[in-house]
Amino acid sequence: MSTEQLANMRRNYTRDGLLEEHAPLNPFVLFQRWLADAIATEQPPVEPNAMMLATVDAAGQPHCRVMLLKGLDERGFVFYSNYSSAKAQQINDQPAAALTFFWPALERQVRIEGSIEQVTAEESDAYYNVRPLGSRLGAWASAQSQPLACREDLETALALLEERFSDEQPPPRPDHWGGYRVLPKRIEFWQGRTCRLHDRLNYQVEGDGLWKRERLAP
Numbered sequence: 001m002s003t004e005q006l007a008n009m010r011r012n013y014t015r016d017g018l019l020e021e022h023a024p025l026n027p028f029v030l031f032q033r034w035l036a037d038a039i040a041t042e043q044p045p046v047e048p049n050a051m052m053l054a055t056v057d058a059a060g061q062p063h064c065r066v067m068l069l070k071g072l073d074e075r076g077f078v079f080y081s082n083y084s085s086a087k088a089q090q091i092n093d094q095p096a097a098a099l100t101f102f103w104p105a106l107e108r109q110v111r112i113e114g115s116i117e118q119v120t121a122e123e124s125d126a127y128y129n130v131r132p133l134g135s136r137l138g139a140w141a142s143a144q145s146q147p148l149a150c151r152e153d154l155e156t157a158l159a160l161l162e163e164r165f166s167d168e169q170p171p172p173r174p175d176h177w178g179g180y181r182v183l184p185k186r187i188e189f190w191q192g193r194t195c196r197l198h199d200r201l202n203y204q205v206e207g208d209g210l211w212k213r214e215r216l217a218p
Contacts (some may be wrong), residue, residue: 052100
C-alpha cells in the first residue's frame with residue numbers, strides 16, 4: 001500500500017455526540033454505560049472488553065499490547081497475566097500504566113492512565129477457577145516472554161499437564177500467575193464527530209479524591 005493510499009484513508013464520524021448534560025460526574029458510571037453499549041453493539045471479531053495496555057521499562061522504552069478487561073469496580077480496571085512476564089517486570093520497574101479501549105461501531109474511545117498494583121490472591125483465585133481448563137493449564141505450561149526453542153516444546157508441556165489434571169482434579173492457580181488492577185487518575189472519553197471536531201471529556205482525580213470533569217479541544 002502506498003503512502004498516498006494511506007493518506008486518503010479516512011472515515012467521517014457521524015453516529016453520536018458527547019455533551020456534558022449526558023455525562024455523569026462519576027466516570028465509572030459513564031464507562032459502565034459505554035461498555036454495556038459496546039457489548040450490545042460490537043460484533044465479532046471485535047471483543048468489547050479488549051484494551052491496549054501500555055507500560056514502560058526501566059530504560060524508559062514504552063511497550064504496548066492488547067489485553068482483556070476481566071474485572072471492573074470503582075477501584076479500577078483488572079486484567080490477568082504471568083507475574084514473571086516481560087510486562088510484569090516493566091510494572092515492577094515502573095508501576096504505572098495506560099489503557100485504551102476503542103469501539104469502532106460506536107465511534108468511541110476511552111483512555112485511562114494511573115498507577116498499577118497486583119490484586120489480592122483471593123481475587124486471582126476466584127477468576128482462575130472460572131477459566132476453562134485449557135486456559136488454566138496454559139498458565140502453567142507457558143513461561144511467558146521467555147525464549148522457546150519450538151512450538152512442540154509448548155505442546156508437550158501442555159500434554160503432560162493434561163495427563164496430570166482434569167476438571168475432576170483441577171490445577172491450583174500457579175504462584176506466578178494473577179491479576180493487576182489499574183488505579184485510574186485520569187479517564188478520557190472520546191466520541192468521534194464530523195470534520196474531526198471530536199468530543200473529548202476528561203476526568204481527573206483532584207487532591208480531595210473527587211473527579212473533575214472538563215472538555216478538551218479535539
